[in-house]
Amino acid sequence: MQTSMNFELKEVKTNGSDGATCLANEEVTTGNGDGAAHRTVEVTERDGLLSEQQIDGSNGSAGHEAEVQMNRGNACTQDVSNVHRIKRELNEVIFWKIRRWMVIVIILIIILLVIFISLALCSAIYDDEEEKIDPSLLKVPQYFNGSFQLPNLISTEDLVSLSSTESQTLAADLQKKLADLYTSSPALGQYFSKAEIFAFRNGSVIADYQLTFLMPEEQQDQLRQFTLSREMVYNVFRQFLYDQEPDKSERLFIDPVSLSMV
Amino acid sequence: MLLWRCLTPLLLITLQICKAQDCHKFTDLNFGHAFMGTSTKIRLLLYTRDKATCGTLVSHSNLSGHPQFNLSRPTTFIIHGYRPTGSPPVWMSKMTEQLLARTDINVIEVDWNHGAANLNYFKSVENTRMVAANLTAFIGMMQEHGVSLSSIHMIGISLGAHISGFVGANLNGSIGRITALDPAGPQFTGTAPQDRLDKEDAQFVDVLHTDMDALGYREPLGHIDFYANGGADQPGCPKTIFAGGAYFKCDHQRSALLFIESLNGTCASTAFPCSSYTNFLDGNCLNCDQFGAAGCPVFGYDVIQWKDVLLRLGQTTTYFTTNEKSPFCTTNYILDMVIWNMKERWGYITVKLYYNGTEAVATIDHKASKFKKYTGTKLFAQFDKDIQSVEKMSLKFSTGNVFKPKYKLRILRIRLTHLEHKKRPLCRYDIVLEEGKEVTFRPIPCEESNF
Numbered sequence: 176m177q178t179s180m181n182f183e184l185k186e187v188k189t190n191g192s193d194g195a196t197c198l199a200n201e202e203v204t205t206g207n208g209d210g211a212a213h214r215t216v217e218v219t220e221r222d223g224l225l226s227e228q229q230i231d232g233s234n235g236s237a238g239h240e241a242e243v244q245m246n247r248g249n250a251c252t253q254d255v256s257n258v259h260r261i262k263r264e265l266n267e268v269i270f271w272k273i274r275r276w277m278v279i280v281i282i283l284i285i286i287l288l289v290i291f292i293s294l295a296l297c298s299a300i301y302d303d304e305e306e307k308i309d310p311s312l313l314k315v316p317q318y319f320n321g322s323f324q325l326p327n328l329i330s331t332e333d334l335v336s337l338s339s340t341e342s343q344t345l346a347a348d349l350q351k352k353l354a355d356l357y358t359s360s361p362a363l364g365q366y367f368s369k370a371e372i373f374a375f376r377n378g379s380v381i382a383d384y385q386l387t388f389l390m391p392e393e394q395q396d397q398l399r400q401f402t403l404s405r406e407m408v409y410n411v412f413r414q415f416l417y418d419q420e421p422d423k424s425e426r427l428f429i430d431p432v433s434l435s436m437v
Numbered sequence: 438m439l440l441w442r443c444l445t446p447l448l449l450i451t452l453q454i455c456k457a458q459d460c461h462k463f464t465d466l467n468f469g470h471a472f473m474g475t476s477t478k479i480r481l482l483l484y485t486r487d488k489a490t491c492g493t494l495v496s497h498s499n500l501s502g503h504p505q506f507n508l509s510r511p512t513t514f515i516i517h518g519y520r521p522t523g524s525p526p527v528w529m530s531k532m533t534e535q536l537l538a539r540t541d542i543n544v545i546e547v548d549w550n551h552g553a554a555n556l557n558y559f560k561s562v563e564n565t566r567m568v569a570a571n572l573t574a575f576i577g578m579m580q581e582h583g584v585s586l587s588s589i590h591m592i593g594i595s596l597g598a599h600i601s602g603f604v605g606a607n608l609n610g611s612i613g614r615i616t617a618l619d620p621a622g623p624q625f626t627g628t629a630p631q632d633r634l635d636k637e638d639a640q641f642v643d644v645l646h647t648d649m650d651a652l653g654y655r656e657p658l659g660h661i662d663f664y665a666n667g668g669a670d671q672p673g674c675p676k677t678i679f680a681g682g683a684y685f686k687c688d689h690q691r692s693a694l695l696f697i698e699s700l701n702g703t704c705a706s707t708a709f710p711c712s713s714y715t716n717f718l719d720g721n722c723l724n725c726d727q728f729g730a731a732g733c734p735v736f737g738y739d740v741i742q743w744k745d746v747l748l749r750l751g752q753t754t755t756y757f758t759t760n761e762k763s764p765f766c767t768t769n770y771i772l773d774m775v776i777w778n779m780k781e782r783w784g785y786i787t788v789k790l791y792y793n794g795t796e797a798v799a800t801i802d803h804k805a806s807k808f809k810k811y812t813g814t815k816l817f818a819q820f821d822k823d824i825q826s827v828e829k830m831s832l833k834f835s836t837g838n839v840f841k842p843k844y845k846l847r848i849l850r851i852r853l854t855h856l857e858h859k860k861r862p863l864c865r866y867d868i869v870l871e872e873g874k875e876v877t878f879r880p881i882p883c884e885e886s887n888f
Binding site: 299301305397402410 | 775777778779811840841842843847849850864865866867868869878879881884886
């Protein structure tokens with residue numbers, strides 16, 4: 176409840192009939208989102224005296240009060256009756272206890288909700304993926320050769336000759352290790368083609384490898400300079416080796432320091 | 438015998454009390470005095486290494502009565518500023534203590550609390566001239582006893598900085614050094630050099646600015662001017678008036694705390710010459726070639742080591758950042774990033790470094806940084822502490838957008854370079870940072886690079 180003492184008196188129109196003056200007390204309650212529904216216009220003409228009115232802007236009852244007063248006074252202008260008509264229509268019961276203005280408010284809330292939910296969904300669902308290059312465009316090869324040492328293996332005659340099953344299994348295991356490493360790389364993955372182990376050398380086992388990447392014809396200069404530079408390909412391998420568990424007994428353990436690439 | 442046992446401690450206590458009474462304390466006034474206004478009264482309290490916590494009131498007319506005032510030692514004056522509440526400055530004794538711990542000198546606390554304690558700031562400003570005249574006469578008397586002006590160092594805080602300037606000007610700028618800690622701005626800004634501190638007032642004038650937007654002075658005043666955190670607002674200081682008195686004095690008082698910390702050598706703040714704070718934060722001012730082999734100047738007591746080169750350069754404006762609380766110094770790194778995203782990205786980066794359970798954090802958020810494909814982005818990262826060696830590090834990318842999709846930053850390489858140590862930079866290759874998600878990894882020493 177709000178007691179308002181400072182009405183704004185507004186002279187609307189002199190209607191010519193017996194010089195009667197029609198005064199409208201208008202108060203727009205602030206802090207009320209759906210003000211249109213609560214706009215209370217009061218017409219008061221009681222023995223030429225204006226009395227202070229108590230206006231309740233927080234619910235619909237003001238409307239009734241206003242209505243009563245309207246009936247008591249003279250319906251004096253067209254304007255006022257228009258407002259009155261709109262108000263009556265807004266207050267019309269559509270079904271059960273639901274009035275028209277309530278329906279309007281509910282629809283507005285639903286629209287806002289839909290907007291917010293869709294914005295939130297968009298940001299949640301959106302996946303910031305880079306454009307994938309069509310694999311058929313990847314034509315230009317880029318090779319990297321090098322070697323690394325497997326300190327946990329002892330070199331044997333069999334291993335050195337690539338024809339033996341022992342060396343072939345080892346080569347396959349190592350090729351898989353390298354292929355896994357490069358295909359899982361976000362930057363290099365899509366360009367990676369294959370990894371080959373083509374020789375084992377004597378001493379503590381040193382493996383010679385070749386990596387093949389495929390680039391699209393356009394942007395190949397940029398790719399060569401950045402993404403598919405020796406620096407990137409080498410260091411992705413190197414940091415992978417530094418990240419591996421320092422379990423020195425593992426057969427395929429590669430000594431990070433021994434890694435070379437040209 | 439029993440009597441003696443009882444009497445001995447009693448005698449000792451009495452003796453202690455008597456001794457304690459010999460110590461002269463800084464004038465303690467209250468708000469009432471400040472309200473009524475005080476007339477100027479200057480007390481000079483001498484502290485030396487033998488009596489580092491016990492002040493001796495020095496006579497203005499006769500030095501011979503103070504055997505501990507050894508005039509062959511250099512003398513440092515500490516001059517406080519405006520005291521609206523009349524209380525003794527909290528940092529004063531700490532500064533004296535630390536100065537004496539550093540070097541064997543005479544420290545004279547200039548207590549002009551009667552004169553500084555006045556609700557009417559303008560009255561206190563007027564009184565500075567009187568304090569300066571008094572100190573000039575005192576130094577004149579020291580000169581008569583054979584003291585060289587070069588051996589005199591004045592440390593002035595706020596109004597005290599201008600007092601030092603007036604004394605220096607009265608002595609034709611021949612005193613050794615003036616250190617101005619956040620020199621007062623109101624009533625001094627825009628005045629002629631003779632009405633404020635300027636670099637002609639001493640052989641070497643070093644100035645720290647911490648509150649130039651309120652109680653401090655905006656323009657450079659010395660041979661070297663340090664602007665801590667840009668010189669306006671200090672981290673950890675309240676931003677609203679609801680914090681009470683601290684809101685007014687925190688930024689201003691920080692100048693004294695920063696200087697005290699520079700004395701004990703726990704950590705040093707390297708300052709970088711730059712045209713503006715923004716430029717400095719962008720990492721455009723990390724070159725100190727102009728200082729030759731000495732490198733970038735270090736803020737505080739030891740900046741005297743750069744005296745020659747700074748005098749040659751005329752005037753140097755420098756910047757550094759600090760932490761919210763002690764230890765204030767930050768550790769500076771350069772973070773280089775090269776990305777391969779097709780589209781340009783804008784955002785903020787938070788970096789954390791880990792070593793043996795300790796964590797150092799740097800947030801680069803003074804503005805959104807731009808990341809463009811194959812174009813290096815250089816970021817200036819100030820960490821809250823120094824990490825001996827980096828075991829692990831983590832990165833976080835954020836854009837500050839609420840209703841925008843979560844972007845990813847696809848990094849080819851990041852490189853972290855310590856600004857001071859000549860250690861090998863650390864690198865990590867091929868990382869994808871999803872907005873708002875922290876990614877932790879182990880960096881490896883960088884190989885020489887082609888991009």
